[in-house]
Amino acid sequence: MHLELKNIHKTFDKHVLFQNLNFNFSYCGFYFISGSSGSGKSTLLNILAGYEDVDNGERCIDSDVSIACIFQNYELIDELTVQENIIMIHDENEYCTDILQQLNITDLLSRYPKELSQGQRQRVGIARALFCQPQIIICDEPTESLDIDNKERVLNLLKKLSHDHVVIVASHETLLLKNYYDYHYELKDYQLYLKDQHHQMKTMRIIKNNSNVNSHKTRQIIHKIIHKRTMLQTIFMSLLILMQLTINQIGTNLFVENKDGIAVNKNSIYVKTYGHNSDILNRYSQAKRPILEFSSVPIKNKLVKINIYPQSVDDSVSHIHLKQNEILINQNVADILKNQFQLTDQELINYKLDLNYQLGQSQYTIQFQIINIVQEDVNDLKQIYYSYNGVNSYLKEKKFTVEFPTQYDYLMQNSDFYELQCGTDVEHYFQSLIKNNDFSIQHSIFSEQQDNLGQKSLYQFMFMIIQIILGIVTIIYIIYITWKDVTKNLTSLSILHAVGVPMSEIKKNYFTEKLKYLVIIIPFLMCIWIILFVFLHQDINYLRILGYIIVCYSLYIIVLFIKMKNLRQKNISIILKEGVDS
Numbered sequence: 150m151h152l153e154l155k156n157i158h159k160t161f162d163k164h165v166l167f168q169n170l171n172f173n174f175s176y177c178g179f180y181f182i183s184g185s186s187g188s189g190k191s192t193l194l195n196i197l198a199g200y201e202d203v204d205n206g207e208r209c210i211d212s213d214v215s216i217a218c219i220f221q222n223y224e225l226i227d228e229l230t231v232q233e234n235i236i237m238i239h240d241e242n243e244y245c246t247d248i249l250q251q252l253n254i255t256d257l258l259s260r261y262p263k264e265l266s267q268g269q270r271q272r273v274g275i276a277r278a279l280f281c282q283p284q285i286i287i288c289d290e291p292t293e294s295l296d297i298d299n300k301e302r303v304l305n306l307l308k309k310l311s312h313d314h315v316v317i318v319a320s321h322e323t324l325l326l327k328n329y330y331d332y333h334y335e336l337k338d339y340q341l342y343l344k345d346q347h348h349q350m351k352t353m354r355i356i357k358n359n360s361n362v363n364s365h366k367t368r369q370i371i372h373k374i375i376h377k378r379t380m381l382q383t384i385f386m387s388l389l390i391l392m393q394l395t396i397n398q399i400g401t402n403l404f405v406e407n408k409d410g411i412a413v414n415k416n417s418i419y420v421k422t423y424g425h426n427s428d429i430l431n432r433y434s435q436a437k438r439p440i441l442e443f444s445s446v447p448i449k450n451k452l453v454k455i456n457i458y459p460q461s462v463d464d465s466v467s468h469i470h471l472k473q474n475e476i477l478i479n480q481n482v483a484d485i486l487k488n489q490f491q492l493t494d495q496e497l498i499n500y501k502l503d504l505n506y507q508l509g510q511s512q513y514t515i516q517f518q519i520i521n522i523v524q525e526d527v528n529d530l531k532q533i534y535y536s537y538n539g540v541n542s543y544l545k546e547k548k549f550t551v552e553f554p555t556q557y558d559y560l561m562q563n564s565d566f567y568e569l570q571c572g573t574d575v576e577h578y579f580q581s582l583i584k585n586n587d588f589s590i591q592h593s594i595f596s597e598q599q600d601n602l603g604q605k606s607l608y609q610f611m612f613m614i615i616q617i618i619l620g621i622v623t624i625i626y627i628i629y630i631t632w633k634d635v636t637k638n639l640t641s642l643s644i645l646h647a648v649g650v651p652m653s654e655i656k657k658n659y660f661t662e663k664l665k666y667l668v669i670i671i672p673f674l675m676c677i678w679i680i681l682f683v684f685l686h687q688d689i690n691y692l693r694i695l696g697y698i699i700v701c702y703s704l705y706i707i708v709l710f711i712k713m714k715n716l717r718q719k720n721i722s723i724i725l726k727e728g729v730d731s
């Protein structure tokens with residue numbers, strides 16, 4: 150058996166702890182290390198255990214030697230019972246039962262760490278270290294919080310083990326330990342000095358460590374450690390995502406205009422192509438030309454549903470030739486305007502009216518002048534006629550974007566609405582066209598929307614703000630919670646490593662357990678959400694949902710990955726210290 154420190158040099162921020170420190174712990178016995186507070190006892194034990202890096206020098210240890218640490222803070226895993234904390238991945242045997250009896254903790258096995266006194270916690274920590282059946286036992290202040298009876302119990306047990314183990318104890322209790330130690334060393338002036346020796350050194354008889362790492366048990370322990378918190382966090386995270394998507398969905402419904410219209414136009418029908426397939430259009434249309442889609446007319450902030458369409462060349466309503474910004478209204482529209490603005494029929498002539506249309510995301514207004522009121526047999530239909538050619542030439546002159554120098558260009562390239570002229574037998578023509586699957590046919594271009602324009606933009610803005618806030622909260626929640634949670638878990642995982650589970654095994658199982666919740670809970674809740682919204686006849690933007698989930702998953706995994714990089718053997722003393730501080 151070989152455990153030796155050679156020419157160790159260690160400093161913390163220019164504060165020198167050890168210089169050329171040499172020591173050989175290869176003989177069994179009870180080693181007592183004393184030294185003033187801050188002299189470096191804990192650091193030395195951490196270096197021996199392999200949990201702390203050195204600046205210079207070498208720690209030599211045989212590969213088949215196992216070390217158990219009894220930490221100064223006697224770290225226990227809060228989520229496990231005393232029994233689970235002690236047994237961990239090992240199998241119980243007579244040796245273990247003996248240890249439980251000698252440390253007087255058989256009655257505490259079903260309790261949780263929070264229900265223990267400091268002294269009881271300390272004895273549980275000692276039992277856990279000894280259950281690993283190590284060849285070397287490293288103890289930092291193992292009797293600090295114990296009463297005199299229990300101090301003696303612990304020291305007697307360590308003494309007994311020291312007959313065929315290396316037991317290294319750092320403590321301030323020199324008087325008490327005098328009755329137990331074989332070798333007393335003092336840490337002073339960056340070195341270890343032998344102060345007292347009761348026995349000649351004996352070469353150690355190696356006891357084979359027969360505890361194999363049980364992968365299934367490791368996973369069970371990790372599951373217990375993270376199960377509750379991770380599940381709750383993932384559910385909460387899913388709810389945040391679903392809230393965001395719901396608000397998004399509601400926003401889409403409220404603010405995207407409803408394109409379903411009612412059949413109004415007697416002489417034209419409108420064809421909507423799928424993908425601008427000009428062949429299809431050419432097949433069915435003599436002249437292809439885009440329709441300018443005007444919104445209903447706002448009168449005193451209320452949208453009044455009025456049919457607005459280009460005046461056909463052979464239109465029977467009027468033989469008046471409309472110029473660029475001129476419109477005709479029928480008597481029903483005239484009645485509304487007269488009522489609202491207290492005007493006479495005569496005053497309505499030359500009255501100016503704004504018509505709105507939408508291109509891309511933007512709304513535009515053209516001001517028209519009413520030049521006449523037409524009488525037509527249309528019951529209560531409200532109709533406005535504009536000059537198609539006039540408006541087209543107006544748009545041709547109007548600058549839109551660099552890409553589309555005129556709005557007309559934009560209309561031609563981006564609009565997929567086309568007008569097909571047909572005779573008066575619209576129904577017949579409609580039936581013959583609808584058999585073709587490549588395009589849909591609409592009779593109307595008018596929206597049913599009744600919103601107040603001013604309020605709409607205010608609500609839209611509020612929705613946008615809520616969505617942004619929710620998005621930021623979700624992102625902060627994912628980063629903060631994952632960071633905090635993994636930090637907490639690192640302490641438990643370090644303890645797991647200290648009882649003999651290799652780091653690679655711990656990381657693999659931890660990632661698997663963590664991601665399991667992510668892969669199950671979020672898609673499950675998402676499916677319920679989608680089913681609900683499909684049931685409510687909502688159009689769902691699956692791409693947006695996918696994008697949102699990918700962003701959340703990526704954030705979660707990145708934070709998990711960055712934080713888990715800290716879990717290294719040489720970092721364990723720091724992790725445990727941070728665990729106590731937090």
Ligand SMILES: Nc1ncnc2c1ncn2[C@@H]1O[C@H](COP(=O)(O)OP(=O)(O)OP(=O)(O)O)[C@@H](O)[C@H]1O
Pocket residue numbers: 161162164166184185186187188189190191192193723
């Ligand atoms: N991670 C660290 N970063 C910076 N300084 C550290 C770190 N760990 C220990 N030290 C410093 O190294 C010195 C030795 O600390 P250590 O805990 O080893 O002393 P100790 O002899 O065990 O003290 P005590 O008997 O009070 O427990 C102290 O001055 C301490 O502040």
